Amino acid sequence: MAALDPRTLKLIESSQTAVIDAWVASLAQASQDGRTSQRELDVQVREFWRLFLGAMHAADAGNLQGREWDEIRHFLEDLSRERVLKGFSSSETATFIFSLKRPLFDVIQQANADSPVELARQLWAVSELLDQLGLHTVKAYQKTREEVIQRQQEEMLELSTPVVKLWDGVLALPMIGTLDSQRTQVVMESLLQRIVETGSEIAIIDITGVPTVDTLVAQHLLKTVTAIRLMGADAIISGVRPQIAQTIVHLGLDLQGIVTKANLADALALALKRTGLTVSKAG
Structure with a gap:
């Protein structure tokens, strides 16, 4: 996976207020059924962003299995588990990650407008990184969903065989x-x-x-x-x-x-x- 340039990391960090606001607005628009409150959504976004920036500064963005990414992987697993229990679909859960692409792309595009090659390289690096995080989210969702279904089947079996x-x-x-x-x-x-x-x-x-x-x-x-x-x-x-x-x-x-x-x-x-x-x- 392509590496993020230090200049890009610094740019993302300096533009975090605009990125977070745009990201929250996008998520709020996609989730208007009340299953997640605005306050909960805001807390989740800011916690993910904190872990996201920390991991990118401390780790190789091309290796999401490294120890530096442990916290963010656990965060996404907990998020997926919570959304399974609230009745979210896998696509709705993955949207939490994928909706971050547009705000980040806008920042990178503005900073590299005069360098098409560098622009393409950095956009590709961010896209690959978020795709991997989104894939991990979907895998965690599916695993939790299977566990819930298995538990429900066992409970139904117990209820259908009363002594x-x-x-x-x-x-x-x-x-x-x-x-x-x-x-x-x-x-x-x-x-x-x-x-x-x-x-x-x-x-x-x-x-x-x-x-x-x-x-x-x-x-x-x-x-x-x-x-x-x-x-x-x-x-x-x-x-x-x-x-x-x-x-x-x-x-x-x-x-x-x-x-x-x-x-x-x-x-x-x-x-x-x-x-x-x-x-x-x-x-």
């Missing part, structure tokens, strides 16, 4: 949606943890809300049942509808040894019976 205590010693796990390897792992961890916490003897897995059962889904169910048995508890699968029963038969799946019931009520009645309890109408 309910139906009675002393009886747990129920109503399942809704398709079973896959990741969800099965969450199911196992949640259910086994609750078995340990409550000392339950019976766990009912209700698949009424599972749209289809294929070989893969059946394998996941078998793994869950096996894990429950290893914890010293019994498992009952409820919600086996006629269509699911036919599918299991056609697929030749072996559910031998696993107790199944048509609905949750029948499974609960069986669980209570196994624990030595009976339900009867009052009076």
Whole structure:
């Protein structure tokens, strides 16, 4: 990457008031939805500018991975993380850097109007520098966004697999949606943890809300049942509808040894019976 001339650095520093004002005005115009206040924007601009000038004076502008650029990289990573949480897009986040080009270009152009070659060289150097900073901002944004999506998926999995205590010693796990390897792992961890916490003897897995059962889904169910048995508890699968029963038969799946019931009520009645309890109408 082309190096910035010391004279250009001095020029940029001496014109910082005009550059900052033009930069803030450009950012304010691009962000008028209230997600970032004018005060916040002003603080971010001035902090970045302080780090920016310091890094350019102390470091090689062609090597943004140097230690001298650590603070500015961390600043951009924090900025990207904050904007992800506020709902900004990647382009809106990168605009924070790219909108600085025009004010800097104007200053450099005025100072090198009589030297087209030097003008082109310095404009190219500043453009490359800001492009690299903008690229780092986008990468930080994407990384944070992926982390947020992953965390949301995990939270949704946990919410979609609640373990309910139906009675002393009886747990129920109503399942809704398709079973896959990741969800099965969450199911196992949640259910086994609750078995340990409550000392339950019976766990009912209700698949009424599972749209289809294929070989893969059946394998996941078998793994869950096996894990429950290893914890010293019994498992009952409820919600086996006629269509699911036919599918299991056609697929030749072996559910031998696993107790199944048509609905949750029948499974609960069986669980209570196994624990030595009976339900009867009052009076």
